[in-house]
Amino acid sequence: MxxxxxxxxxxxxxxxxxxxxxxxxxxxxxxxxxxxxxxxLLAALITTAVVAPLSAAARPEIPAPLPAALPKPTASTLDWAYAANSANAAAAARMAAAHGETHRARADREMADPARHLLAFDGRGQGMATEVFGDLAHADHVAVLVPGSDTSLDTYPRFRAAAEALHRQLTSTAARGTRTAVVAWLGYRTPDTISTTVLTTDRADEAAPHLRAFIRRLHGIVGPAAPVSLLCHSYGTVVCARAVAHLDIDDLALIGSPGTGSHTAAGLHTTARVWAARGQDDWVAEVPHARTNLFGVTVGFGTDPVSPAFGAHVFAAGKGGHSDYFTPGSVSLTNLARIVLGDSAEVTRA
Incomplete structure (x- = not known):
């Protein structure tokens, strides 16, 4: 040189x-x-260019009522919002059943359970929902989970299980009297793993403004004193990277990330502590961490977030695979809970 x-x-x-x-x-x-x-990558693009449109054409949009009209959420209106969204999910179940969508109807009925706390619900198409675990209005620490590809109302139980596992871990780890809440935010149309959309930032660009708006509304519920951590998985890390610039969050955890579209953590323009982890058996390690231009479209997401060049705080995630970060008893779940609770010194490093 x-x-x-x-x-x-x-x-x-x-x-x-x-x-x-x-x-x-x-x-x-x-x-x-x-x-x-x-x-x-070119071969994958060619394949998905044929497969994705055909599969989409074979899968009609699932009908549902419009989302419930809700006022700006506050601590005092949470119960009203939960009830309104439960009723909307029940109506969506009836509509799906009437159209022969039995699997979706069952999923919607589960969402409509009055014991569940839906902060948002939209049963149309692949569906979106935001669910709360814990007492959000009085929480001392809040974690927001952002999922990756192939997450919809039809596959929602696995995402919900991750949020439940984290909330249990927080409850068992937090000091006596410390209140915690977890929010499972399925607030965007996630890409299919086998599709061209999973290779670009297009869905993340669509999702980012909605995530930013949600975090701002969330502060109106919990107040400025409660730290908010954003925990992002897989393609969800691309969404979070697009959303966090100058956003009021305390910690950002990128797990199982294919890259964020940014060369460095500093390039995210966030004051949050940026964390990253990847399980030893996570297949995403084999994804090329690069960006290139093909036919005028930028594909790939650049620097590996667990690499020294990115500059994140890299923490241990154990031997798990791509779907194992929230497995009860795992190293990754233990460390994620410590991050949310602000116990940075207790986080085990990779």
């Missing part, structure tokens, strides 16, 4: 042709790897 052309040329000549070829091979190595993953 810093040597002159003449010095570099003389050094090569001193090594002879064998040295020249060795250096050429080393220089070609990264290019070959880049070409290899670009070819693989």
């Amino acid at each position: 810093g040597s002159s052309g003449r010095g570099r040329r003389g050094w090569r000549e001193g090594r002879g042709d064998a040295g020249q070829h060795a250096e050429d091979d080393r220089e070609k190595g990264p290019r070959r790897r880049t070409h290899k993953w670009r070819r693989a």
Whole structure:
């Protein structure tokens, strides 16, 4: 990098042709790897360009009523919002059943359970929902979970299980008298894993304004004193990266991330502590952490958040795979709870 052309040329000549070829091979190595993953990515794009439209065409939009009309949420209106969204989910279940969508009807009926606390619900299409675990109005610490691809009302139970596991961990870990709440935010149309949308930031760009607006409304419920942590999984890390600039949050945890679209944590323009983790068996480690332009579209998400170059606080996630970060008893869940509770010194580092 810093040597002159003449010095570099003389050094090569001193090594002879064998040295020249060795250096050429080393220089070609990264290019070959880049070409290899670009070819693989291009093949995936071509495949999904055919498969995704066909699968979408075979899956009609699921009907549901419009979301309940709700006033600006406050601590005093939470119970009213929960009841209104429960009623809306029940109406969505009836409408889905009338159209022969038995699986969705069952999912909507489960959402309509009066014991559940839905801060938002929209049963149309793949569906969206925001569910609260714990006493949000009086919480001392709040965690917001943002899911990745393939999350919808039809697959919602696995996302809900993660939120429940985190809330149980927080309850058992927090000091006596400390109140916690977890919010499962399915507030955007997540991409399908087998689709072109999962390779670009398009869905994240759509989602980010909604997540920003939600976090601001959340502060109106819990007040400014309660720390808010944003825990983002997989493609959800791309959503969070698009949303966090100058947003009032205390911690941002990126888990199982394919990249955020930013070269560094500093590039996210957040005052929050930025954390990152990846399980030892997480397949996302094999995803090329690069960005490239194909046919005028930028695909890929750049720097690996657990790499030193990104600059996040990297914490241990144990041996788990891509869907194991919230497994009860896991290293990752223990550390995530510590992050939410502000126990940074207790977080085990990778």
